[in-house]
Amino acid sequence: MSRFPAITLVMASAALVIHAVPQLQRDCVYDRHLVLAGQWWRLFTAPFVHFSVSHLCWNLLVLVAAGTTVELEGYRRFGWVALLSIAVPGVLFLASKPELARYGGLSSVAVGATAYLCLHRAARLDGGRWLWMALFAVLLGKILAESLLAAPLFARSAEVPFMVLPSAHLIGLVVATLLFFTEKHRRWRAKEQPKGLTF
Amino acid sequence: MHGFKLFARIILVLLLAGSLAGCAAFYGRHRTSHFTSSVVEYLYQDKQQADTPTIPRLSLPLRVGIAFVPTSKNKPWRGRLSEKELMELMERISAEFKNLPFVKSIEMIPSAYLTAGGGFTNLDQIRAMYGVDVIALLSCDQVQHTDEGLLSLSYWTIVGAYLVRGEKNDTNTMLDAAVYDISSRKLLFRAPGVSQVRGSATPVNLSEQLRADSVQGFQGAADNLVINLRDQLAQFQVRVREKPDAYTVVHKPGYTGGGSIGAFFSLLLLAFGAIALVAGRRGLCRGFRP
Numbered sequence: 001m002s003r004f005p006a007i008t009l010v011m012a013s014a015a016l017v018i019h020a021v022p023q024l025q026r027d028c029v030y031d032r033h034l035v036l037a038g039q040w041w042r043l044f045t046a047p048f049v050h051f052s053v054s055h056l057c058w059n060l061l062v063l064v065a066a067g068t069t070v071e072l073e074g075y076r077r078f079g080w081v082a083l084l085s086i087a088v089p090g091v092l093f094l095a096s097k098p099e100l101a102r103y104g105g106l107s108s109v110a111v112g113a114t115a116y117l118c119l120h121r122a123a124r125l126d127g128g129r130w131l132w133m134a135l136f137a138v139l140l141g142k143i144l145a146e147s148l149l150a151a152p153l154f155a156r157s158a159e160v161p162f163m164v165l166p167s168a169h170l171i172g173l174v175v176a177t178l179l180f181f182t183e184k185h186r187r188w189r190a191k192e193q194p195k196g197l198t199f
Numbered sequence: 200m201h202g203f204k205l206f207a208r209i210i211l212v213l214l215l216a217g218s219l220a221g222c223a224a225f226y227g228r229h230r231t232s233h234f235t236s237s238v239v240e241y242l243y244q245d246k247q248q249a250d251t252p253t254i255p256r257l258s259l260p261l262r263v264g265i266a267f268v269p270t271s272k273n274k275p276w277r278g279r280l281s282e283k284e285l286m287e288l289m290e291r292i293s294a295e296f297k298n299l300p301f302v303k304s305i306e307m308i309p310s311a312y313l314t315a316g317g318g319f320t321n322l323d324q325i326r327a328m329y330g331v332d333v334i335a336l337l338s339c340d341q342v343q344h345t346d347e348g349l350l351s352l353s354y355w356t357i358v359g360a361y362l363v364r365g366e367k368n369d370t371n372t373m374l375d376a377a378v379y380d381i382s383s384r385k386l387l388f389r390a391p392g393v394s395q396v397r398g399s400a401t402p403v404n405l406s407e408q409l410r411a412d413s414v415q416g417f418q419g420a421a422d423n424l425v426i427n428l429r430d431q432l433a434q435f436q437v438r439v440r441e442k443p444d445a446y447t448v449v450h451k452p453g454y455t456g457g458g459s460i461g462a463f464f465s466l467l468l469l470a471f472g473a474i475a476l477v478a479g480r481r482g483l484c485r486g487f488r489p
Contacts, residue, residue: 051457058465059458065469069476089458100456101260101303107458114468121479128479135471142464163259168458 003074007082008067008113012060015048015106019056025049030090030103043090049104059106066113075120077179078113084179085112085172092171105168112172115139119180143169230345232409234270236338238377241268244316252385256447257332257439260303260454263296264331265289268338269315284414285310288421292337292376295428301455306331319384326381333387335378341416343409344369348399364399368409371395372416374424388438390431392424 018024030046031039050056070078085108093100118136122129146166267285280288286307293305306329314321322334346367377389396416400408439446460468 047458051455054462055457055459058460058462062460062465062468065472069472093456097456100454102455103457104455105458107460110460111458114472117472121475124479128475128477131471131475131478135468135475138471139468163454163456164459164461165456168456169460172458 003072005068005071007079008064008071011048011067011082011106011109012064015050015056015060018045018048019050019053030093032094032098032101035090035094043094044087046090046104047086047106047109050106051104055105059110063106063110063113066110066117070113070117070120073117073120075116077183078116080179081112081116081172081176082109084175085109088175089165089168089171092167093165100165103165103168108168108172110172111139111143111169112176115173115176116180119177123180123184140173143173229347232343234339234341234343234413236268236270236340238268238336238338238375241313241316241336241338242318242322244318250319250384253383254445254447255380255383255385255387256449257301257380258449259301261301261333262304262306262329262331263293263302264306264308264325264329264334265293265296266308266313266325266334266336267310268336269310269313269317280414280417282309282311284417288374288417289337291418291421292335292425292428295425295432296335299432308334319381322379322381331381333378333380335376338375338377339373339417339420340375341370341372341413343371343413345405345409360402364401366400366402366405366408368398368400368405368412369395370398370409370412370416372413372420374417374420376424376428388431388435390424390427392420392422392427394419394423 018028028042028045029049030042035042050059067078067082089108090103093103115136118132118139121132122136143166146164147170267289286309289307293307296302296305308325308329312325312328317324325331325334346369348365348367372394374392375389376392378387379385380387394416396412396419398408398412439448
């Protein structure tokens with residue numbers, strides 16, 4: 001069966017279209033005040049809004065590279081990784097960050113896709129698995145360091161016209177890790193289960 | 200009888216001379232009006248030495264104020280533009296700030312709140328009243344020239360003065376936006392906007408046409424200012440990024456947050472991933488077991 005990176009391309013296209021139409025940006029961005037006023041869809045459309053061209057480009061670069069690889073290699077739960085990485089940050093920020101007025105950016109999905117790829121590749125017994133583990137460790141280390149320091153590790157705070165939220169990245173990474181291990185756990189259980197005892 | 204004829208001739212000659220002189224006065228007149236307001240005059244009037252700016256501390260998201268500085272010698276703006284027209288111009292310019300993610304709100308300050316030569320003391324009062332961190336001060340310079348063309352010869356007919364547009368108007372306008380951080384007294388950036396309006400009028404509706412040209416001139420300059428403001432804002436963001444010592448950026452409640460991987464880490468991930476993919480295909484790390 002030929003594979004096509006449909007999910008990644010749909011997400012990338014949506015981000016590009018929204019960035020190109022200012023009215024769509026205004027209608028889709030996470031705006032705490034408007035979400036509380038009933039525009040709940042903003043919780044799920046906010047990741048597709050970007051605040052500058054460089055913000056869009058770097059996020060899309062990682063997402064397209066990681067997402068395309070994941071989809072071409074056929075890892076089945078990528079759809080869930082994408083869906084939860086899109087939906088969870090907005091809901092959590094609404095519940096836990098009342099000081100955050102606006103939010104946007106696809107990096108939670110990009111980080112989720114990268115982490116999911118790293119874990120699947122690391123689980124394979126071919127060459128390069130230790131490099132994938134190292135990449136996952138770098139990703140985790142960077143997010144934890146940023147969360148503890150409450151500042152971006154590589155970019156200066158003035159590099160982007162907003163505050164970088166490491167918690168969004170952490171959500172992507174946690175979602176990818178949980179989905180990977182539940183998938184593996186199910187497979188391991190299926191392998192361990194004696195054939196005659198299935199109910 | 201002879202005396203009466205002589206008197207009538209003298210009156211006729213005087214009338215003819217008077218009308219010719221009137222026509223000569225009609226043709227070739229040149230009038231100029233100049234209207235100006237200055238940021239320097241507003242901020243530093245009566246000051247021998249300007250305040251020394253300190254390092255601006257930009258607390259994001261910013262609350263931005265926008266106001267027209269009072270005109271020179273305390274001439275009211277109302278003579279040239281009404282408060283409604285001033286607000287419309289400010290609305291047009293402030294739209295450029297509204298879409299910026301690091302701007303929380305825009306306050307349009309009515310001209311009555313700024314006193315001539317008020318300086319930073321006046322701006323401190325406005326900051327206290329409106330809670331703005333940064334203010335865009337708009338100043339202007341408008342010159343209107345009126346000349347009479349050949350068509351003004353038709354004014355001899357009286358009817359021509361009502362129907363023929365023999366008055367040639369030329370309105371040159373410059374609007375300037377200087378954006379200041381109030382607490383540090385630092386000019387963050389500035390952007391100019393210019394326009395030129397050419398028109399014509401009959402002598403009867405000349406003043407009305409000049410007012411319309413004046414408003415059109417301000418609107419054209421505001422449009423041009425918006426374009427330049429866009430460039431200056433982009434350059435200012437680059438300056439803030441490149442000179443972290445010159446600007447301190449902090450975040451406060453109400454900020455905009457984003458998930459951003461950033462240029463350096465994106466490239467690091469891609470490079471690392473590419474190496475890992477190639478290593479996987481060639482089996483480079485297969486023998487490695489820690």
